[in-house]
Amino acid sequence: MDSLDEGVDAAVVRAEIRRYERRARLRNVVRRVVVFAAFVIALSLLYSGYKAVGQSIDDAQRDWPVIGSVMPATNDLIMPPISAILSEFDDPPQRRNAKTLGQFIFEASLFTAREAFFGFVAGIVLGLSLAILMLRSRTIERGLMPYVVVSQTVPLVAIAPIIVIWGQTNFGWLPFTWNAWMSVSIIATYLTFFPVAVNGLKGLQSPSAESIELMDSYAASRTQTLLKLRFPASVPYLFAALKLAASASIVGAIVGEISSGVGGGIGRLILDFASRYTTGPERLYASVAGAAVLGIVVFGLISIAERYALRGRAQENPVV
Amino acid sequence: MSTSAPVSVAVEARAASKIFSRGKPNQVVALESINLSVRQGGFVALIGPSGCGKSTLLRLMAGLVPATEGEIFVNGKAADQARRDRDYGMAFQSASLFDWRTVTRNIELPLELLGWSKDQRSKRSAEMLDLVQLSDFGDHYPNQLSGGMQQRVAIARALSFKPSILLMDEPFGALDEMTREHMQAELLRIWEDTQTSVVFVTHSIPEAVFLAQRVIVMSPRPGRIVADIDVDLGPRGFGTREDPEFFNKITEVREALRAVEVP
Numbered sequence: 001m002d003s004l005d006e007g008v009d010a011a012v013v014r015a016e017i018r019r020y021e022r023r024a025r026l027r028n029v030v031r032r033v034v035v036f037a038a039f040v041i042a043l044s045l046l047y048s049g050y051k052a053v054g055q056s057i058d059d060a061q062r063d064w065p066v067i068g069s070v071m072p073a074t075n076d077l078i079m080p081p082i083s084a085i086l087s088e089f090d091d092p093p094q095r096r097n098a099k100t101l102g103q104f105i106f107e108a109s110l111f112t113a114r115e116a117f118f119g120f121v122a123g124i125v126l127g128l129s130l131a132i133l134m135l136r137s138r139t140i141e142r143g144l145m146p147y148v149v150v151s152q153t154v155p156l157v158a159i160a161p162i163i164v165i166w167g168q169t170n171f172g173w174l175p176f177t178w179n180a181w182m183s184v185s186i187i188a189t190y191l192t193f194f195p196v197a198v199n200g201l202k203g204l205q206s207p208s209a210e211s212i213e214l215m216d217s218y219a220a221s222r223t224q225t226l227l228k229l230r231f232p233a234s235v236p237y238l239f240a241a242l243k244l245a246a247s248a249s250i251v252g253a254i255v256g257e258i259s260s261g262v263g264g265g266i267g268r269l270i271l272d273f274a275s276r277y278t279t280g281p282e283r284l285y286a287s288v289a290g291a292a293v294l295g296i297v298v299f300g301l302i303s304i305a306e307r308y309a310l311r312g313r314a315q316e317n318p319v320v
Numbered sequence: 321m322s323t324s325a326p327v328s329v330a331v332e333a334r335a336a337s338k339i340f341s342r343g344k345p346n347q348v349v350a351l352e353s354i355n356l357s358v359r360q361g362g363f364v365a366l367i368g369p370s371g372c373g374k375s376t377l378l379r380l381m382a383g384l385v386p387a388t389e390g391e392i393f394v395n396g397k398a399a400d401q402a403r404r405d406r407d408y409g410m411a412f413q414s415a416s417l418f419d420w421r422t423v424t425r426n427i428e429l430p431l432e433l434l435g436w437s438k439d440q441r442s443k444r445s446a447e448m449l450d451l452v453q454l455s456d457f458g459d460h461y462p463n464q465l466s467g468g469m470q471q472r473v474a475i476a477r478a479l480s481f482k483p484s485i486l487l488m489d490e491p492f493g494a495l496d497e498m499t500r501e502h503m504q505a506e507l508l509r510i511w512e513d514t515q516t517s518v519v520f521v522t523h524s525i526p527e528a529v530f531l532a533q534r535v536i537v538m539s540p541r542p543g544r545i546v547a548d549i550d551v552d553l554g555p556r557g558f559g560t561r562e563d564p565e566f567f568n569k570i571t572e573v574r575e576a577l578r579a580v581e582v583p
Contacts, residue, residue: 312461
């Protein structure tokens with residue numbers, strides 16, 4: 001139990017185990033990349049395959065009336081070829097401006113990411129505060145939780161313009177100038193705080209009765225128990241929530257931009273290209289792809305942070 | 321507050337009772353007028369069938385649960401005051417280590433709560449690791465350790481701030497037989513090294529007899545003390561488990577337990 005077999009140097013064995021673990025980690029990364037690439041290729045093939053069949057139906061619709069009604073016909077306007085979408089990234093969308101669409105999308109993504117980031121951080125603060133408040137008393141939990149849940153059933157499209165109008169009229173007392181994008185951040189917060197509050201509460205309540213008694217046996221204060229036991233115990237639950245919240249903050253920012261018309265971000269870009277769809281469907285597809293990449297990037301960042309934060313802990317993830 | 325207990329007594333219960341949900345239809349009398357005194361440096365085992373309230377009695381001593389009637393004194397103080405003064409350390413059946421902390425930082429947890437400096441903490445945790453013979457494992461995380469090693473970390477944590485009393489609630493209950501016997505020997509060695517008073521809850525008769533100087537036998541609900549058996553086996557060693565006196569004591573405890581068994 002304590003020592004390894006005699007004759008085998010423990011340090012050698014440990015080094016061997018470390019080497020093995022490093023190799024296993026590398027294999028794991030490679031596997032993920034390969035699976036992701038295969039998935040992207042499969043999706044592209046599916047798209048192109050459908051397009052090929054759908055287009056031939058379009059050409060021969062009079063000959064194949066039955067299939068034509070089951071499987072909607074398509075053409076280059078409805079489904080532009082993937083090659084055209086990809087090459088569009090390199091084309092400048094505006095006359096008299098050398099900036100390519102890819103650059104436009106990248107800059108818009110950064111703008112949206114900033115809105116989402118502030119909304120995300122505010123959502124974490126708000127969600128955790130609510131979780132701690134609900135932890136303090138069952139009565140508060142019972143009173144507050146229904147409203148937290150109901151808040152998520154109100155359509156975002158309905159509240160987004162309200163929040164933007166509030167931003168224009170009600171935040172004059174703030175020490176800094178209120179920008180329209182900050183209203184979009186609030187919309188992102190609205191989607192972000194929910195998973196953090198729900199999972200955060202679950203995580204704060206997760207320590208065993210014995211762990212709580214242990215802290216009581218040290219005469220630990222409530223705050224000490226919160227900081228040394230409940231909060232660290234909630235971290236795996238929080239990361240499960242943060243992965244949801246990070247994607248939700250991007251969605252919130254995009255929907256916020258679209259429904260309020262705030263400019264500069266990827267949501268507005270999507271709105272503009274959608275209104276000019278017939279003259280360039282590839283641009284809309286390209287900007288939607290850009291939004292998807294943004295979502296994947298933030299999800300990936302949280303996953304990396306999670307790995308770092310949970311190193312050393314038991315492997316199984318808590319069920320949410 | 322009435323008179324306090326003399327200081328040479330580590331733990332004393334005077335006519336202590338515990339009734340849960342008093343006055344309600346689901347009222348449970350967990351403990352009934354318990355009188356017990358554990359001397360400084362003593363090792364006392366509490367044994368009894370499941371639901372006899374032995375764990376509840378331990379929590380009364382720890383000041384985690386108030387007595388319904390009677391009084392509990394720890395080091396001559398009310399149990400709750402002793403808890404605030406950190407007079408005892410506690411170990412549970414599950415090691416209850418924090419899996420996000422390394423072994424060293426688990427042992428240092430109570431010291432952090434007491435506001436010790438980093439230097440003092442790392443000095444003490446190194447001493448404690450030495451005491452439980454885990455010096456090579458300070459940087460490991462709990463899930464990298466075996467069950468027996470985790471329990472040793474829990475004991476090191478409980479003793480890190482040098483409390484005069486150690487309260488243990490079936491700490492070896494989840495271990496396999498061989499590890500368990502090894503841990504019992506370890507605990508006795510630590511007990512002798514540190515001069516700590518120990519109250520040890522168990523439902524294993526050989527464990528109680530091997531470890532304790534006194535075995536307190538309790539009846540099922542409502543929990544009462546039905547026998548108080550002195551065990552004088554001298555210093556324990558490998559031979560103890562084969563000593564005829566060891567078996568005699570096991571028989572004595574078993575008969576005391578059988579007498580209170582409900583059909």
